[in-house]
Amino acid sequence: MVYGYYSSGADSEATLQDNIQAFKRRRLLPRIMVDVSHVDTSIILLGAKLALPLLIAPMAMQQMAHPDGELAVARAAAAAGTSMSVSTMATYDLKDVASAGTGSPLLFFQLYVIKDRDFTAKLLRDAAEAGYKALMVTVDAPHLGYRQADERNEFSLPPPMGLRNLEGLQSKGPDGSRSKSSISQVFTSQIDPGLSWEFIAWLRTVSNLPIFVKGVLNPADAHLAVQHSVDGIIVSNHGGRQLDFSPAAVDMVPAIRDAVGHRVPILVDGGVRSGTDIIKAIALGADAVLLGRPVLWGLALEGQHGVAKVLETLRSELELSMALCGAPTLAHITPSLLMGPMPRL
Numbered sequence: 001m002v003y004g005y006y007s008s009g010a011d012s013e014a015t016l017q018d019n020i021q022a023f024k025r026r027r028l029l030p031r032i033m034v035d036v037s038h039v040d041t042s043i044i045l046l047g048a049k050l051a052l053p054l055l056i057a058p059m060a061m062q063q064m065a066h067p068d069g070e071l072a073v074a075r076a077a078a079a080a081g082t083s084m085s086v087s088t089m090a091t092y093d094l095k096d097v098a099s100a101g102t103g104s105p106l107l108f109f110q111l112y113v114i115k116d117r118d119f120t121a122k123l124l125r126d127a128a129e130a131g132y133k134a135l136m137v138t139v140d141a142p143h144l145g146y147r148q149a150d151e152r153n154e155f156s157l158p159p160p161m162g163l164r165n166l167e168g169l170q171s172k173g174p175d176g177s178r179s180k181s182s183i184s185q186v187f188t189s190q191i192d193p194g195l196s197w198e199f200i201a202w203l204r205t206v207s208n209l210p211i212f213v214k215g216v217l218n219p220a221d222a223h224l225a226v227q228h229s230v231d232g233i234i235v236s237n238h239g240g241r242q243l244d245f246s247p248a249a250v251d252m253v254p255a256i257r258d259a260v261g262h263r264v265p266i267l268v269d270g271g272v273r274s275g276t277d278i279i280k281a282i283a284l285g286a287d288a289v290l291l292g293r294p295v296l297w298g299l300a301l302e303g304q305h306g307v308a309k310v311l312e313t314l315r316s317e318l319e320l321s322m323a324l325c326g327a328p329t330l331a332h333i334t335p336s337l338l339m340g341p342m343p344r345l
């Protein structure tokens with residue numbers, strides 16, 4: 001049941017597969033005779049220095065993978081000098097995760113907007129007080145996508161685990177959801193499907209933290225996001241878990257970069273599995289990437305140590321591949337390093 005929830009995508013999983021294929025279709029065209037005796041993988045994001053252009057994506061309910069759950073992931077992110085994003089649907093209190101992540105250069109709090117706006121405002125106050133430096137507002141999930149594995153397994157969070165940051169929220173029952181997945185029922189009853197761009201202005205009245213919107217695919221929306229003064233854009237199809245047959249996120253990066261220019265940072269996620277994938281995403285116009293499921297696999301195997309190994313593997317792959325590309329810094333990763341999608345792959 002847990003593996004089904006973590007691994008699955010929406011419906012036929014076409015988008016889930018496409019996220020991986022979109023990277024595999026591309027080839028790198030290296031430059032030679034460039035001094036790569038020192039390779040620098042670091043990046044500045046929101047004024048914070050990250051050791052690598054790889055951040056940990058928000059993922060719900062991490063205690064199902066390991067008893068230390070989000071605490072272990074936060075510790076591994078801090079030790080690797082990178083950023084973690086903590087889901088509204090975490091199984092540890094957001095304050096405890098922030099303490100565990102002390103030393104991380106940039107902790108994001110991922111917001112699912114609760115229908116009860118007072119509750120949402122309180123969550124945001126708690127996040128700021130706990131030391132989170134930025135918000136990731138997920139905008140591609142007015143409803144949870146349909147995931148066959150969760151229906152088949154009648155997914156529910158095994159007790160005593162709970163959604164610690166939603167405690168105190170009045171239970172509203174299934175509220176018309178016909179899903180057999182209890183998490184999908186919670187989502188339907190508590191999460192606000194009524195958001196529009198005016199929400200960003202409301203958010204500014206209750207939080208001073210920089211706002212990234214997560215789940216942008218259409219360049220027209222990227223343009224609107226910037227018009228509504230967001231601080232960053234995350235190009236994402238939610239790991240193929242929301243709208244099936246939406247495009248691979250990385251394929252949309254060039255058009256979104258064209259739409260917004262360099263006014264805000266652009267992150268992308270979905271299907272990043274190697275150092276060369278990170279190079280491809282940056283060459284297409286992203287500033288950095290988020291990593292999803294591989295973090296959960298590391299967590300399940302060996303807790304904090306397992307997550308650390310996943311991050312270290314990607315870091316060393318990135319460093320070696322940058323050297324082999326003739327790119328001693330991230331600024332050297334330009335579109336000229338890329339060949340377009342290969343036919344018939």
Ligand SMILES: Cc1cc2nc3c(=O)[nH]c(=O)nc-3n(C[C@H](O)[C@H](O)[C@H](O)COP(=O)(O)O)c2cc1C
Pocket residue numbers: 005006007019057058059060087088089110138214236237238239240241269270271272290291292293294
């Ligand atoms: C098990 C799981 C739980 C997730 N939970 C959340 C969440 O709570 N909030 C959110 O914005 N995105 C969530 N996501 C989406 C991720 O943040 C990210 O967009 C996606 O996993 C990236 O794709 P990848 O897994 O192929 O790397 C979740 C993804 C997975 C796999």
Ligand SMILES: CCCCC(=O)C(=O)O
Pocket residue numbers: 060089141144183184186187238241
């Ligand atoms: C109700 C938790 C939703 C988490 C999520 O975003 C996902 O499973 O993709």
